[in-house]
Amino acid sequence: MLELLSRLFSPVYCDAPEPWQIGFQDAGSPIAEGIQNLHNEIFFYLIVIFVGVGWVLGSVVVNYSQDKSPIVYKYANHGTLIELVWTITPAFILIAIAFPSFKLLYLMDEVISPSMTIKVVGHQWYWSYEYSDFVNDDGESIEFDSYMLPESDLEDGQLRLLDVDNRVVVPVDTHIRFVVTGADVLHDFACPSLGLKIDCCPGRLNQTSVFIKREGVFYGQCSELCGVYHGFMPIAIEAVSMEKYLSWLDSQG
Amino acid sequence: MPIAPIVGKLRKRLITDLSMGLGLGFAGGYLFWYTVHKPIVHQRDEYYKKYDAAKA
Ligand SMILES: [Cu+2]
Numbered sequence: 327m328l329e330l331l332s333r334l335f336s337p338v339y340c341d342a343p344e345p346w347q348i349g350f351q352d353a354g355s356p357i358a359e360g361i362q363n364l365h366n367e368i369f370f371y372l373i374v375i376f377v378g379v380g381w382v383l384g385s386v387v388v389n390y391s392q393d394k395s396p397i398v399y400k401y402a403n404h405g406t407l408i409e410l411v412w413t414i415t416p417a418f419i420l421i422a423i424a425f426p427s428f429k430l431l432y433l434m435d436e437v438i439s440p441s442m443t444i445k446v447v448g449h450q451w452y453w454s455y456e457y458s459d460f461v462n463d464d465g466e467s468i469e470f471d472s473y474m475l476p477e478s479d480l481e482d483g484q485l486r487l488l489d490v491d492n493r494v495v496v497p498v499d500t501h502i503r504f505v506v507t508g509a510d511v512l513h514d515f516a517c518p519s520l521g522l523k524i525d526c527c528p529g530r531l532n533q534t535s536v537f538i539k540r541e542g543v544f545y546g547q548c549s550e551l552c553g554v555y556h557g558f559m560p561i562a563i564e565a566v567s568m569e570k571y572l573s574w575l576d577s578q579g
Numbered sequence: 580m581p582i583a584p585i586v587g588k589l590r591k592r593l594i595t596d597l598s599m600g601l602g603l604g605f606a607g608g609y610l611f612w613y614t615v616h617k618p619i620v621h622q623r624d625e626y627y628k629k630y631d632a633a634k635a
Contacts, residue, residue, distance in 0.1 A: 353623065366616040373611055374604035381600035389592055397582065540630055 341519040342488055342545035351519040354544055354565070355536050358521030360430050368423055375419070434521070437535040440503035444494065448506070448513025448526040448548065451555035455494050460575055468578045474558050487557070488545045493564040496538065497571040503535045511553065517546030517563055525550055538565040 341351055353359040389395070445456040449471075457468040472492045480486060496502055506515045508526040516523040524534045538544075546561040566574065 359623070363616075363620070366612070366619075370608040370612055370616075373608040374601070377604035377607050378600035381603060382596050385592060385596045385600075539627065 341542050342485055343518075353519060353521070354540055354542060355520045355522075355538055357434055357536070358519055360433065361521045364426055364430050367426060371419060371423060434534075437503055437533055438501055440501045440535055442497075442500065443503045443505055444496070446494075446504050446506040446515050446526065448508045448510075448515065448552065448559070450510050450553050451548075451559040453490075453513075453515075453548075453559060453561060454509075455492075457575075457578075460578075462578060468575070470578075472562070474560050485545065488547070488560045488562065490560055490562045493543065493562040495564045495566060495571060495574045497568045498538045498541055498565045500568070501535055501537050503533055506532045506534070508552075512550045513548050513552045513559070514550035515546070515561060516549040517544050517561055519544050520546075520563065522546065523549060538563075541565050541567060 341354060343351065350358075350362050350365070353362055442457070442459045445458060447454045447456070452474070453472045455470060455472060460468050462468060470492045472490045472494065474487065475484060475489045475491060477486055480489065504515065504522070504524070506524055506526045507530060508528040510528060512528070513526040514523060515526055520536050520538060522534060522536055524532050526532065542565055544563045544565065546563070548556055548559045548561070550556075552559075
């Protein structure tokens with residue numbers, strides 16, 4: 327019972343999916359906030375349309391049934407004016423939805439003067455990361471693979487199918503650019519709570535940027551079907567303060 | 580059997596249906612906006628206010 331309650335009303339910010347979750351994860355970046363706000367704005371229209379159409383449909387069923395209206399009114403078969411109304415009104419609703427959507431879309435596309443770049447490569451079936459802005463003592467850029475932790479290796483508190491051996495450690499409050507590609511087949515680098523989702527195409531580079539607003543571990547999964555272990559190549563992004571990030575970099579040397 | 584003239588079939592219900600449909604629709608929409616969306620944004624803003632205060 328207590329466990330159920332703690333699952334329903336989790337007091338900790340968990341940037342990973344929760345059991346029986348139907349909403350969003352807590353946003354960790356301005357883009358994710360924008361996405362969730364846009365979703366709710368569109369959801370507003372959705373409720374209006376759902377209730378409005380539902381009501382009219384119900385009214386037609388009740389008031390124009392065989393019993394109440396046995397003879398069909400001849401002008402009920404065709405009416406130019408009403409057809410114009412029900413064609414043009416949805417068009418305006420679509421425009422009202424489209425504009426904020428495009429605004430966000432182009433905002434997401436913008437990579438604003440990134441302070442650092444991380445290369446992300448999707449493999450069958452793990453991720454590899456390269457911090458080419460930083461070099462170790464031998465003058466090589468920092469590079470590592472990130473595999474999912476098998477269930478037998480999990481320690482208390484680690485998430486099944488989500489935790490990895492080497493997390494992507496990044497600083498908070500920094501514009502970070504991800505340059506992504508695939509080594510073999512299509513993969514997709516995604517992290518819901520950061521509003522990240524970008525295809526990794528073999529032979530092609532994609533870029534996206536993220537600005538993480540708070541410390542935490544943000545989980546995502548490969549989001550393009552890439553083979554049998556597609557579901558077993560999670561992404562774990564650990565956002566830390568700048569000092570911790572620098573000492574982590576040091577330890578990579 | 581004589582049949583009563585069929586008049587005002589659309590007009591009779593149109594006002595009621597449109598106002599009830601859209602009225603309830605907007606009511607539902609605003610209910611969602613103020614009971615679901617706003618609290619989430621408020622909670623988020625409060626969190627960052629505290630978070631930034633702790634950082635500074
Ligand atoms: Cu994959």
